[in-house]
Amino acid sequence: MLFTVVFLLAALSLKVDGQSANKVSLGVYYETLCPDSIAFINYQLYPTVQSLGIENIDLNLVPFGKASWTESGSSLVFTCQHGERECKGNTIQNCAKSQLDVATLVKFVYCMESARSPDKAGPSCAQQGGFNYTAIDTCSKGNEGAQLLKAAGVATKALKPSVSFIPTFSVNNQRTQTIQDRALNDLKGLLCDSFPATKPSGCNN
Numbered sequence: 001m002l003f004t005v006v007f008l009l010a011a012l013s014l015k016v017d018g019q020s021a022n023k024v025s026l027g028v029y030y031e032t033l034c035p036d037s038i039a040f041i042n043y044q045l046y047p048t049v050q051s052l053g054i055e056n057i058d059l060n061l062v063p064f065g066k067a068s069w070t071e072s073g074s075s076l077v078f079t080c081q082h083g084e085r086e087c088k089g090n091t092i093q094n095c096a097k098s099q100l101d102v103a104t105l106v107k108f109v110y111c112m113e114s115a116r117s118p119d120k121a122g123p124s125c126a127q128q129g130g131f132n133y134t135a136i137d138t139c140s141k142g143n144e145g146a147q148l149l150k151a152a153g154v155a156t157k158a159l160k161p162s163v164s165f166i167p168t169f170s171v172n173n174q175r176t177q178t179i180q181d182r183a184l185n186d187l188k189g190l191l192c193d194s195f196p197a198t199k200p201s202g203c204n205n
Contacts, residue, residue: 024194025058027170029156029163031065032089033082036184037167038113044187046110051188051202054103056195061097061109063090064152065166076146081166087149088140089119094148095139096122104129172196 028045030037049057067080067087080086089112096108108125115121122140126133139145156163159175169175169183171194182190192203 022195022197022200023056023058024191024196025060025170025172026191027060027062027173028167029062029065029159029169030167031067031081031086032063032093032113032118033080033086034065034166036165037065038118040167040184040187041110041113044184046106048188048191049106051205052191052200053202054106056200056202057191059102059106061093061105062152062155063093063097064149064156065090066163067149067153069150069153074143076150078146078149085117085119090152091145091149092119092122092136092140094152095136095145098139098144098148099135100131104131 028040030040049059065081067078067090069076069078071077078087080090093109093112097105100108108129111125111128112118112121115125122136123133126136139148159168159170161175165180167184169179171179171183171190179190188203192199195203
């Protein structure tokens with residue numbers, strides 16, 4: 001009986017370790033109206049996810065960038081690099097992140113960022129994604145959305161070294177200038193070179 005329990009635990013450990021080993025971690029710190037962020041999402045992030053498979057990437061999207069906030073009692077006031085519309089877009093995507101699975105989230109963010117006015121594209125992108133926008137809309141207009149945006153800000157400002165360019169990236173929890181430069185121009189190659197174990201088949205295409 002003891003042998004059986006030990007064997008099962010060992011098998012479970014191997015399975016968990018294998019799942020972890022076959023994923024690459026990618027953090028993307030961006031702004032919804034930033035031209036460089038929009039270009040990255042449209043021409044690097046989304047095509048790379050489509051090629052490699054979201055199941056192979058531990059993706060963390062953090063929409064905040066170079067925004068800031070002030071607090072007065074329970075009130076939060078945000079100032080975003082590209083204006084109030086960007087704060088709205090950032091909040092919508094933080095709310096979406098809290099409610100959607102990552103595969104659906106990536107498609108939703110890509111849809112918004114490929115639209116002429118990303119901050120207004122939420123309802124139509126939700127419709128394209130086949131889910132109800134009401135909960136995201138409610139979140140983005142209330143305290144929940146403000147708190148999620150603040151949390152994204154705390155995470156962004158905690159990065160070391162501090163952020164000087166948006167979008168900025170981490171791969172397997174590392175941030176270097178090489179990672180930064182390559183992510184902007186060859187994200188797929190960067191991630192394929194960063195898998196700690198077996199690379200997905202998409203790396204061969």
